[in-house]
Amino acid sequence: MSDKFDYAGLGLKCGLEIHQQLDSRQKLFCRCPTRIRDITESTYEFFRYLRPTASEMGETDRAALEQSKLRRKYIYKGYDSTCLVENDDEPPTGVNQEALDIALGITKLLHMKPVDQVHVMRKIVVDGSNTSGFQRTAFLAKDGHIDTSAGPVGVGVLCLEEEACQKIEDKGDSIIYSLDRLGIPLVEIGTEPDIISPAHAKETAQQIGMLLRSTGKVKRGLGTIRQDVNISIARGARVELKGVQALDMIETIVEREVERQVNLLAIRDELLAKGASACDTIFDVTGVFKGTRSKVIVNALKKGKVLAVLLPGFAGFTGREVQPGRRIGTEFSDRAKTSGVGGIFHTDELPNYGITPEEVTMLREAVGAAEGDAVVMVADLEVRARGAMESVIIRAKEVLEGVPEETRRALPDGNSSYLRPLPGAARMYPETDVPQVEVSADYFNSIETPELLTERAKRFESDYGLHRELSEKIVYSQYLPLFEEMMRRFAENPVVSATLVVRTLTGMLPELKRDGVDVDRLEDCHFMDVFGLVAEGGITKEAIDSILRTIAAEPCMCAKDAAVKLGMDGIDMDLVEKFIDQVIRDRIDFVKEKGPAAVGPLMGIVMAEFRGKVDGKVLSEALKQKINIHSR
Incomplete structure (x- = not known):
């Protein structure tokens, strides 16, 4: 991939977070096997509703707050190999010693310094991927590095933590998870922002992957390793891109995020030059669509309303592309969807979707839109629609500021979509059920360094x-x-x-x-x-x-x-010799003309008859002897 941008000139800062499952026999905080099960093997299920809790300092994490906006039902599928720890009905056991040994071996490969004591923390996660509403994680080592063609890349942190549940199905109001993956030990490796280009990001990920596989103690296959990429440019902001499954996509992911931030900054400058703004008022425009033929709106109005917001000066900008196929309007839609709506409409794409030009005119009049203004609207249950419009207003104000800090989901095509705000320190607090583990110098020195x-x-x-x-x-x-x-x-x-x-x-x-x-x-x-x-x-x-x-x-x-x-369990060599004799008799003139050179052409015929039944060398030798006899 050729460099599309001057990454040094743009002030690119890029770092990786690698999450790799360890191939231990048992899970990290219980003694259940780390085997992935087929969902058809599930023997029971239960459900939970989760909500965020305050940290020990009394603060609530902003990412957890946003995730809890939707009151979703989380359904968990259990197996005959699932225990009460995974159900969150029993305290965890101590840290799995085998997993700790593997993780310490990895710290040696990364030239890292281990901690003296391993303390387990709770990381608040309320998306249902953990039955407890938090993930257990332990800081294990720091201050390492790997060598790359562009110089050393620092490795600032290595954590040992438990894997989350596997998502089986998202039904909107409920999500089905499988408990077989929950608790599998994994290491999280975070590099410093020393990566200087998309190609360098890929090389760094490959190098770390090679080091991990060198242990012979990591799981292989789809979903066992995930790469998150942290990216920012000068005047931009740090954005975390989660869930990069394919290594070959890292270059595209980095390039597309740089492109998004460059475009957002350019759009901001143009909007500010026009004096654009975002109004806080949410308008009820349900009456405008009385008698509409838009199927989306007709279905929504059976139980809901149509709400809209006015964005002065945004006309032509909501349809402006920030990544290939993704626009400012898409960014608005991503935020709106956190309230449970299916999507939004904006006037840069209307009339469309069954909405007529007359309805667009009435919509603009209802909110007082001038010629250069844009209108964004949504049709859904009122509580969802109002939450969606509030999110659009926030995102529109962020457009006027530049690039917001956020966590985004990596998409298969290399683009990304909004996932949640960047989490803060308030999501972490001590795990009181798991005792600390001493990492003495003798213990660490006893860990064998794997062969690369x-x-x-x-x-x-x-x-x-x-x-x-x-x-x-x-x-x-x-x-x-x-x-x-x-x-x-x-x-x-x-x-x-x-x-x-x-x-x-x-x-x-x-x-x-x-x-x-x-x-x-x-x-x-x-x-x-x-x-x-x-x-x-x-x-x-x-x-x-x-x-x-x-x-x-x-x-x-x-x-x-x-x-x-x-019929490949051996064959009588007399039959082989008779077959070869017959082949030669049928082609005797050819054999006499070519002599020993006839072996090659005739070998194909003999091999076709006895392939897999007689060793090729044996057949070749037998054919040579017969040809020598018949060609005299």
């Missing part, structure tokens, strides 16, 4: 004779632990080479998946079984593809039974 994946790749090249590309493929794949286990088991077997194993895991499996084979049904034991049969000579390496296809369709089947079913 970059170093492991070099070792695989020298130990197993792997090509560099294959070595790098396997160390960064989800099959690294399986590969290492196979190499330990088949170390003395010349048939099961490291190259064969890596090509099967990183090359053959993606091909099978493209062919529609459900490779997710293949477990480590299946691969061990298949390669064990190869090592014994029960099947050839050419049979692996077909055997894996068969087992993926019937996971209860062993490799030997799959070979029998496919």
